[in-house]
Amino acid sequence: MRWSEIKTVYPDQWLVIEALEARTENDQRLLDRIAVVELCPDGATAMQRYRQLHQQYPLREFYFVHTSRETLDIRERQWIGVRTKSAANAVAIP
Numbered sequence: 001m002r003w004s005e006i007k008t009v010y011p012d013q014w015l016v017i018e019a020l021e022a023r024t025e026n027d028q029r030l031l032d033r034i035a036v037v038e039l040c041p042d043g044a045t046a047m048q049r050y051r052q053l054h055q056q057y058p059l060r061e062f063y064f065v066h067t068s069r070e071t072l073d074i075r076e077r078q079w080i081g082v083r084t085k086s087a088a089n090a091v092a093i094p
Contacts, residue, residue, distance in 0.1 A: 001034050007067045013039055014046040016053060019061040029074035037062065 001009075006017070021033035037053065040046035046064035053062050065072065 001036070003031065003034060003072055006034060006036060007069075010036065010039065010067050013067050014041070014043055014064065015039055015067065016046055016049050016062060016064050019063070022061060024076055027076050027078075029076055031063075031072060031074070040064070 006015070015036055016038040017031075018035045018037050019029075019031045019033075020035055022029055022031045024030070038046075038049055040049055043064070043066065050062055050064040053060070063072075063074065
């Protein structure tokens, strides 16, 4: 399905979706084909379910969204290096 179809079928709903076909243009993730994985009663439940699915299937592309959005605005972040808990508390040595 496309986002416009999902908004029509699931009006004013929190959903967990999966990108089946997607591409990136200018740091913007464009979802060409989407599957609805789960309907959720609220945003907190949708986020919790997203985390569970992401942990269980780390190679699949899940998102939690509300269908009141006109368009999906998904931005990719470029990560440089690895962050760890101890790295946040590191002190520079002169």
